[in-house]
Amino acid sequence: MERFFNFAEKHFMKQDFLVVGLGLSGLAICEELEKRGHSFRVYEDNSQKSSFVAGGIFNPVILKRFTLAWDADEQLKVSIPFYQSLEQKLHIPLVHFWNIFRRFHSVEEQNNWFVATDKERLGEFLDTKLHQIDNPHISAPYSYGKVQQTGHVDTGKMLAAYRKYLAEKNSILFENFDYDQLQLEDGRVKYQDGHFESVIFCEGFGLRRNPYFQYLPLRGNKGEYITIRSRELQLKEAIKSSVFILPLGDDLYKVGATYDNQDKSPEITSQACERLVQQVRQVINCDFEVVDQVAGIRPAMIDRRPIIGRHPEHSNLYCCNGFGSRGVLAGPVMARQLLDFIDDQSGIDAEVDLNRFTKKYFQH
Ligand SMILES: Cc1cc2nc3c(=O)[nH]c(=O)nc-3n(C[C@H](O)[C@H](O)[C@H](O)COP(=O)(O)OP(=O)(O)OC[C@H]3O[C@@H](n4cnc5c(N)ncnc54)[C@H](O)[C@@H]3O)c2cc1C
Structure with missing residues (x-):
């Protein structure tokens, strides 16, 4: 410019x-x-x-421990209307709502989820049913939990x-x-x-x-995402397992992100790409190719x-x-x-x- x-x-x-x-x-x-x-x-x-x-995801729940992220319920009430008013001002769609499906890895995780659904301030974001996703390329023997009032802003x-x-x-x-x-x-x-x-x-x-x-x-904390293409996968839902898999349309999926406290360089790395490929292979069993990769440093405080x-x-x-x-x-x-x-x-x-x-x- x-x-x-x-x-x-x-x-x-x-x-x-x-x-x-x-x-x-x-x-x-x-x-x-x-x-x-x-x-x-x-x-x-x-x-x-x-x-x-950034993935631009807004999600008030910490999906590792099923706890409320700091002040996230209050932030949601201010921030989503803020971006919606920007949509009007800039005349472009920016806020996209979709649910996150958290893939459970054990019965213990399922139990922790149900305990969390009863918690004040947190419960409204966690659906109380176990969910299945009908997709032959993803096995989920312990089902999924659905997180509500989530989505992304196209940053x-x-x-x-x-x-x-x-x-x-x-x-x-x-x-x-x-x-x-x-x-x-x-x-x-x-x-x-x-x-x-x-x-x-x-x-x-x-x-x-x-x-x-x-x-x-x-x-600072470096984060990297890869974008993969898979014709076979045909996944419509956003899944969180060890990584996020976010459908982008046109057979493309965003996969990530990594967290690295040591490397503060702005460049993408082959190590991060390999790690993400390995993680996604643990979740899906069909072919895919990596078509893009991005990196950024999160301004993280101690x-x-x-x-x-x-x-x-x-x-x-x-x-x-x-x-x-x-x-x-x-x-x-x-x-x-x-x-x-x-x-x-x-x-x-x-x-x-x-x-x-x-x-x-x-x-x-
Ligand atoms: C891979 C990845 C995924 C992420 N996913 C999410 C997510 O899903 N949801 C979420 O909420 N957050 C996410 N984040 C975190 C989010 O991106 C950050 O919290 C946020 O972008 C920080 O915004 P910022 O404006 O403070 O910093 P930055 O985005 O770093 O912006 C700072 C700006 O200042 C400019 N600048 C710096 N120094 C100068 C200078 N001297 N002169 C002129 N310009 C300067 C830079 O060019 C930059 O544009 C993610 C981050 C990464 C890396």
Whole structure:
């Protein structure tokens, strides 16, 4: 994409906010800013891919242990309407509802599932019947449990359309935000030829390059997906066994994802591909070929909670990050909470406030 500002426009730029990064976090921040009538400019350099390659699945249940993911029922109530309103604004379908079928591996897992169906806040998402899927290529001797109120948001399509929307408004520059050029003076921010009230950093794992916030223990977790093609499989349901198998149509299925805390490189790896192929072979017994593979780094925090809030020393620098593997549900809720804090001085939940790490590094 091209740069969208000519020199004259840039020269007189004076705006409320500068936003660094347009993944799920940056998008939710921009929407919240626009709703509140704030002007803003975004910088996006394509250095991180997490939001683009994400499965986009929204699922309030942790399918390993059958527990409710942190605050997920509340996040669902805010986030799905948020994406549905974006569908109207961008004139494209984004939210797709379908059930997840969790393949049981033992009678013990079945029992754990039924115990979970009785739990407060969790039960509404777990169907109380055992399900069968009529497919000769998948054996499931212990049947399936059905998770409800789940589906996916087409994050790649949404971000592409949103970039276009911002570009048409001259609100985005497709270039690297250079931290060395940021000048903080008299309670305001100067960057290149623009003046801003504040900066909101939404760089995902790119935060590690940010001299103001890199003290935060963002550890990152690499994820990879493969896409397989199989004419024979003819699977209509989304299945979760050791991996997710998501039907995409046209005999294509998304399979994944991997979790890797060590490798922080952005490239796809043959090891991840082999692992996923091995895992899918344990579930389906027909031929398939791998036709695509993608990778991204999830911005995962050491304590698995987002990090939002204000820099302890620079009062006009903010951060909205740390969504880990749950950006779809967390993004809109965290953006709203951060803007409530900036605009109305309302408090940030201690659990997500970046100040939980600040004491260790700043003497205030
Ligand atoms: C394989 C995989 C599958 C996933 N599946 C799901 C899923 O099914 N459901 C779910 O909820 N979550 C999923 N996630 C997690 C989800 O993708 C993340 O939680 C979310 O994308 C994080 O969004 P973000 O905006 O904070 O970060 P990012 O997506 O990393 O976005 C940050 C943006 O900032 C830009 N940027 C960084 N530094 C700079 C700079 N200096 N200048 C300009 N621009 C900059 C980057 O280019 C990037 O566009 C998955 C992740 C992976 C890797």
